[in-house]
Amino acid sequence: MSSKDVIILTGNEVYLTDNFIGKLKKKYMSGFEDMNFFVIDNIKNRGDEVGRFMNTIPFMVEKKIMVIENCDFLTSKKSLAADDEKHIMGYLDSRVDENILIFNCSGIKVDSRKKLYKKINKMGSIVKYDKLKENELVSWIKMYVSKNNREMSDGDVHYLAQVIGYLDYESPLTLYDVKNELDKLISNTEKGGDINRSNIDSVTIISIENNIFKLVDFICEGNSDNAFRMVYDMIGKNVAAHYIFHMISRHYRLLLRLYLMEKDGYSSNEIQKAMGLRPFSFNKMKKQQRQLSQNKVKKIYDMCFDFDKRVKKGLLDMETGIDMIITAAKE
Template identity: 35%
Template sequence: MSYKIITNLIDKNKVPNFVLLYGTEEYYIDMAVKKAKDNYVDEDYESMNYMETEKIENSFDDFYGFTSTFPFMADKKVCIVKEAAFLTSTGSLGKKEEEKLLDMIDHNDSCIVFFLIKGGKPDMRKKAVKRMKETGGLFEINKLTEGELSKYIVNGFKKHNIDVNLKDADYLANNCGYLEYESVVSLYHVNNEIEKISSYNEGKRSLTQEDLELLMIKSVESNIFKLVDYICEGNKKKAYEILEEMLLNNTPEQFIIHMIARQYRLLYQYVVLSKKGYSLNDIMTKMKIKNFIATKLSKQSRALSKEKIEVYMREILDIDKKIKTGEIDNRIGLELITNGIIK
C-alpha cells in the first residue's frame, strides 16, 4: 500500500523532494502530510520552515520564493500544496512557471514539496508528473478494501481497549457507507463512528453487533438493502419502519425512490446473469460490484423471479412518471411503491 511506503520513507528520511499524493482516501493522504511535518519541522521554527497553500497557479512567486530559500536551523523545509489541479488534465501552469517547477524538481534539495490531488488522478502526460514519477515521488492512496476496512475497525476499537470480532467489524464496514459505489465517506467518518461507539460503551471490554447497531449511522444504501429485504419477505411493518427512519433522517423521498429503482435494476441484472450460469465471482466482475453487495443480491433474488422484478420495475417507473408530471407528490408515490410491491 502506497501509504505504508511513503510513511516508511518519511521515517527513514528518504522521501523524495517533490511528492505527489493522490487518490480516494483523504484521511491517509492527510496523515502522510502530518507525519512529514512532524518529522521535518521543528515547532520553534515552523513559521520559517513550513508553508501551506491551497493553490499555486495564482501565487507561484510566493511558492517559488519559499521553496527556493534554505531552511533555518533544519535539514529541510516542508511545503504543502493542497489542490494541485495544475497537475490534472483540467489545469495548467504558465510556460515560465512550468519551466521553473521542472528545474526545481531536478535541482532543489532544500525543501520537500507535497502536491495533493484528493479524489482524482494526475495527468500522466504532464512533464512535472513524469519527472516526479522518475524520482519515485508518485503515491496513489486509495480507499481500503472490505477486508482491510474490517481489520482497521478491529484495530480502531483496540485503541480504546475494546474487543470487536472480525464478523461484527464486517457488519460495521458494510453498513457505514464507506464501501458503496462512488462513496464520499472516508476513514474520517469511520473513525468518528468508532470514537462515538467507544465513548458510549466506555468500560466495556467487548462489543457485539447489537451494540454497534444501536449507535451506528447507517448509510442510505444500507437502509435501501434492508428495505428491499423486507419487501421481498412481504414484511410491511418492518418496511415502513425503515422508510420512517430514512425520512426522519431527512433523506429525500425522490432519492429513496431512485435508490429502490436502482436496487431492483441490480436485482434484475443479477437474476439474468445467474440464470445464464455465471458464478458469483463472474457476476461481481460483470456488474462491477463488491462481494457484500453480490451476496445480498443473491439472498434477495431467491424470493424473486425475473418476471416479478420486471413487474415491480414497471410499477416504480409508472409512479415515478406520475411524480414528475405532478399527478402525485413524492410521499404518496413512495407509499404507493411500497404498497404496490408488498402484497
C-alpha cells in the same frame, strides 16, 4: 538529494494523504513548524515562492516541507500559468536542497501526460492512497480500536465495516467518517471494555444503502407495515423521497439483471464484477431473489419505471408512488 523529496500525492482517501503529511512533519520537525512548514492553497502567480522557500536552510529542524494544495493544474482540464510553470520547472531542474515539496492531488484525477507530472515521476515519487478494500478496512478498524484500548470481536468488526457505508458503491465517505463513528463508539464504552453489535446499532449512523437493503427485505417479504414505517422514518430524517424511490428502483433493476445474467449462464464471480457488487451485497441479493419470482421482480421494476415517468410529468407524487410499490409487492 533524495528521490523522495518531490512528491505527488494522489487517490481518494484524504485521511491517508493527511496522515502521510503528518508523519513527515513528525519525522523531520520537532518544533519550529511555523518557520519550516508552508502550505500554498493556490499556486496562481506564486510559482516563484516555491524556489525561495525550498532553497533556504531549515531552521532548527532536519527538513522544511512545502505543500501545494488545489492542484487542478495537474488535471486534463486546467494548466499552470506560463510564468508559474517556468518558476517551478526551473526550481526542479536546478534544486540542490533536500527539503520536501508535496503536490497534494488527493481527490482529483491527475493527467500523467502533463510535463510537470512526467518530471516529478522521473525525479521524485507518485504516492497513491485509494480507498481501503474490505480486508484493509477491517484491519484499520482493529488497529484503531486496539490503539484506543477497546476490544471488538472479529464478527463485530466485519459487521461495522459493512454497515458504516464506507464500502458502499460510489460512497463519498472517507476514513475520517469511519474514525468519527469509532470515536463515538469509544466515547460510549469504558476503557478496556468491549464494543459490540448492540453498541454499533445504537450509536453508529447506518448507511443509506444498508437501510435500502433492509427496506427491500421488508418489501420482498410482503412486510408492508415495517416497510411503511421505515420509509417514513427515513423521510423524517431528511432522506429525500426521490432518493428512496431511486434506490428501490435501482435495487429491483439489479435483481432483474441478476436473474437474466444467471439465465444466460454467467458465474457468480462474473455477475458480481459486471454489477459492481461486493460479496456481502451479492449474497444479500441472492437471498432476496429466492423469495421472489422473476415475474414479480419484473412487475415491480416496470411499476418503478412507469411511476418515474409519471412523477416527472407531475402526474404522481413520489411518496404516493413508494406507497403503491410497497402495497403491490405484498399482493
